[in-house]
Amino acid sequence: MPVDLYYKNNYNSYTQQDGLYADNATNEEDGASSDATEGHDDEDEIYEGEYQGVPGYNDGKPRDGQVALGQPVSDSLKSRKELENERQADEEELAQQYELIMQECGHGRFQWQLFFVLGLALMSDGVEVFVVGFVLPSAETDMCVPNSGAGWLGSIVYLGMMFGAFFWGGLSDKVGRRQCLLISMSVNGFFAFLSSFVQGYSMFLFCRMVSGFGIGGAVPIVFSYFAEVLAREKRGEHLSWLCMFWMIGGIYASAMAWAIIPHYGWSFSMGSAYQFHSWRVFVVVCALPCVSAVVALTFMPESPRFYLEMGKHDEAWMVLKHIHDTNMRARGEPERVFTVSTPRALLFIIPASIFMVAMNKIHQNLFLLYQIWLTFMKCFNHPVKENTMKLAAVWFTLSFGYYGLSVWFPDVIKHLQADEYASRVKIHNNERIEDFTFNFTLENQIHRNGVFVNDRFISMRFKAVTFIDSSFLNCYFEDVSSVGSLFRNCTFVDSFFYNTDIDDTKLTNSRVINSSFHHNKTGCQMTFDDDYSAYWVYFVNFLGTLAVLPGNIVSALLMDKIGRLSMLGGSMVLSGISCFFLWFGTSESMMIFMLCLYNGLSISAWNSLDVVTTELYPTDRRGTGFGFCNAMCKLAAVLGNLIFGSLVGITKAIPILLASSVLVGGGLVGLRLPDTRANVLM
Numbered sequence: 001m002p003v004d005l006y007y008k009n010n011y012n013s014y015t016q017q018d019g020l021y022a023d024n025a026t027n028e029e030d031g032a033s034s035d036a037t038e039g040h041d042d043e044d045e046i047y048e049g050e051y052q053g054v055p056g057y058n059d060g061k062p063r064d065g066q067v068a069l070g071q072p073v074s075d076s077l078k079s080r081k082e083l084e085n086e087r088q089a090d091e092e093e094l095a096q097q098y099e100l101i102m103q104e105c106g107h108g109r110f111q112w113q114l115f116f117v118l119g120l121a122l123m124s125d126g127v128e129v130f131v132v133g134f135v136l137p138s139a140e141t142d143m144c145v146p147n148s149g150a151g152w153l154g155s156i157v158y159l160g161m162m163f164g165a166f167f168w169g170g171l172s173d174k175v176g177r178r179q180c181l182l183i184s185m186s187v188n189g190f191f192a193f194l195s196s197f198v199q200g201y202s203m204f205l206f207c208r209m210v211s212g213f214g215i216g217g218a219v220p221i222v223f224s225y226f227a228e229v230l231a232r233e234k235r236g237e238h239l240s241w242l243c244m245f246w247m248i249g250g251i252y253a254s255a256m257a258w259a260i261i262p263h264y265g266w267s268f269s270m271g272s273a274y275q276f277h278s279w280r281v282f283v284v285v286c287a288l289p290c291v292s293a294v295v296a297l298t299f300m301p302e303s304p305r306f307y308l309e310m311g312k313h314d315e316a317w318m319v320l321k322h323i324h325d326t327n328m329r330a331r332g333e334p335e336r337v338f339t340v341s342t343p344r345a346l347l348f349i350i351p352a353s354i355f356m357v358a359m360n361k362i363h364q365n366l367f368l369l370y371q372i373w374l375t376f377m378k379c380f381n382h383p384v385k386e387n388t389m390k391l392a393a394v395w396f397t398l399s400f401g402y403y404g405l406s407v408w409f410p411d412v413i414k415h416l417q418a419d420e421y422a423s424r425v426k427i428h429n430n431e432r433i434e435d436f437t438f439n440f441t442l443e444n445q446i447h448r449n450g451v452f453v454n455d456r457f458i459s460m461r462f463k464a465v466t467f468i469d470s471s472f473l474n475c476y477f478e479d480v481s482s483v484g485s486l487f488r489n490c491t492f493v494d495s496f497f498y499n500t501d502i503d504d505t506k507l508t509n510s511r512v513i514n515s516s517f518h519h520n521k522t523g524c525q526m527t528f529d530d531d532y533s534a535y536w537v538y539f540v541n542f543l544g545t546l547a548v549l550p551g552n553i554v555s556a557l558l559m560d561k562i563g564r565l566s567m568l569g570g571s572m573v574l575s576g577i578s579c580f581f582l583w584f585g586t587s588e589s590m591m592i593f594m595l596c597l598y599n600g601l602s603i604s605a606w607n608s609l610d611v612v613t614t615e616l617y618p619t620d621r622r623g624t625g626f627g628f629c630n631a632m633c634k635l636a637a638v639l640g641n642l643i644f645g646s647l648v649g650i651t652k653a654i655p656i657l658l659a660s661s662v663l664v665g666g667g668l669v670g671l672r673l674p675d676t677r678a679n680v681l682m
Contacts, residue, residue, distance in 0.1 A: 098305060101320060102231045107238075108327030111229060115238065117300055118222045119245035120293035121185055125218040126249025127286045128188070128211065130545075132157050133406070134257040134538070138279035155638050158403075160209040162634035164216020169224075169627015170372035172217070173620060177225040177303045180217060180623075182294060187214030189290040196283035197276075215290070216634065219610075220626035227614040227622075228305035229323065236564065236611050240556035243607040247552055249289065250545035256285050258538035309619045375624045379617070387616050388625060390673050392632045395613075397666025398572060398605055399633040401659040404640030405579065408647070408655050409595050413540060416588050421464075481521070482506055540592055547596035551603035564608045564615075565675055571605035572667030580660040583652065605667070615676035 164184065172180040188211050195207035223239060230238055260282040304323070307316035379388045427446045434453040443463040450470040457477045462485035471491045480500040487502070490510040501521040555567060578598050582591070617625040647655050 099232055105320060105324040106327045107231060107234050109330035110323045110326040114226060114229060114300055115242060117296040118226050119242060120289050120296060121181060121218045122222050122242060122245040123249035124188065124290040124293055125215050126246040127253045127289055128215045130250050130253035131283065131286050134253060134261065135279050135283060138261060155641055156205050156209045157212040158634045158637040160212030161216035162631045164213035165220055165627045165630035165634060168217025169220035170376055170624040172221045172224065172623035173375055174368060174371055176306055177221050178297060178300060181221045182297050184214045184217035185290055185294045189287055189294060192287040192290065193284060196280040219630050220623050223610050223614045224622045224626055225303055228303040236559035237556055239611045239614065240559045240607045243610060244552045247545060247548040253286055254538055254542035254545055256282055258542060260285065305619050375621050376628065378621050379625045379628060384617060387673065390669055391613055391629050394609060394666050394670045395629040395633045396636045397662045398609065399636035400640045401663040402602060403637035404644035405659055408644040413588055413591055477502065543592060544595045544599050547600045548603045551600040555604040555607040559611065563675060564612045565671055565673055567604050568608035568612065569667045569671035571601060572663050572670060575602040575605065576660045576663030579663060580656060582656050612673060612676055
């Protein structure tokens, strides 16, 4: 059988069963050929493509119980329930037919190309989350942020991501997946790059907030976009593989922080007003995946499922043909006739752009925002209302436990290190040192009631050194830095300070008599040059992220075998139980092991939740629904940062019990969601 005849027969067998495709039947009966056919004749068996066209408004006969399209329909002819049932039947029929089309296109080179492009976008989201924690100590120290402003960076970035997820997810249902993803990623890349150069903390916060707003659209759009070019039997597995890029983003950020931030020799300055330290280099490097994603996205087409939903049948056909031909060429098979006809149900859809043509820009934007709001409200209509509430609860609980513990784990380890560091402090009482030159580092010491006479402190450093009730008589200080050091109730007489960072903030209740300060260092001094703890914190985060790899592989291989819900509920319950055992962690090594175990168990829940959320929403509100759920995720991250962060160093019981109960409760709610393994994309 010639390949073109096979494709026509195969496609018509499922496209004409309900009499929806009168156009195909007419073409076959009259011997008409499509205008879009390229290189088509009766002798050739290899074609570049064939488009059977969109059925005309007057083609065919109306169905039973229906009026012909274009004729006025009286309200008395159909009840509201009948109209809703008919529309739902049309949507189900379209979903089944689109599924068959995607199976005919096959899974091949196109899907893998899009997989890596969208993977870069998802990787950027993972990088953005980890950047916050890595640059927070350095940025706040470098910009002399007071304690009242500390911690705002983490919260404000998550707030930006929360609003971004809602906005970009909703907008993608109106203007397209690819276009929204391009714009949102461009916003993220530009402001992330800009934030590495600004000097003021307020401006830095603003840039990171807008950067977070941009990257907030990545997760809802990426999964909606990729799911719409996958056949049902491939969807669960390949969406799970896509989740690995978030982990890769975390590994990339951890490795770059470990390699870059502690090396302050990489910094440069322009006078005393502009400082560019190594953590800023790290911020620039972390913007590279986003820039790469933007460049790669320019070569990818829009989602054909979105085009069909918007009534853009010709554009949808062109993309589907591109997918089909790309996969066929990659397999070494000849190009064959690819026949696509549009279901008549879609002809009732009138794109919003028709109404927007006569509007000015302001009215268009307001109308677009109004449409986004209407689509959001549809997420709380039957039949998806109950699913939306359950999904929001699962997203919130999983995120609250994960991000709360992500803040708590490193700080607990820091407290353990600080306690161990404090246990090794050297205490000097009633010492008297005269005519001595200090040109080396003094570290982790306490000097009480000391007397220093005619001493010189040259090219040296005080690190975690505290002087209490000490006197400095005729002493000389040159090129001195005092990181984490204090002079409490001390007296300076006839002393000279040149190019030091000793100022009023370091002199607590101290007296300065007949002493002078010249060319004091401006700005705040970075805190872990050659500091073991800096490397250790980044290495711990690197291990925790790497521990996700086994869970990612397991979830991808088993997603379509044991089901999304079993994996979601089981993973959340197990991660909640593993979190409880943190109660018994008394050492750094045990805490790190529990961190790795928790991350490895929880990743399956994240992957399952991404797949379930994508499959539960119909196309016209998939981005909006996913964006709302992801916004709830970021809201939980903000609350987790605030609540868990406030409990660090106070008690271990409340964070552990809170995280465990929230995760187990969310897992039980997740088990009550409908199974989507057999779903087609509505």
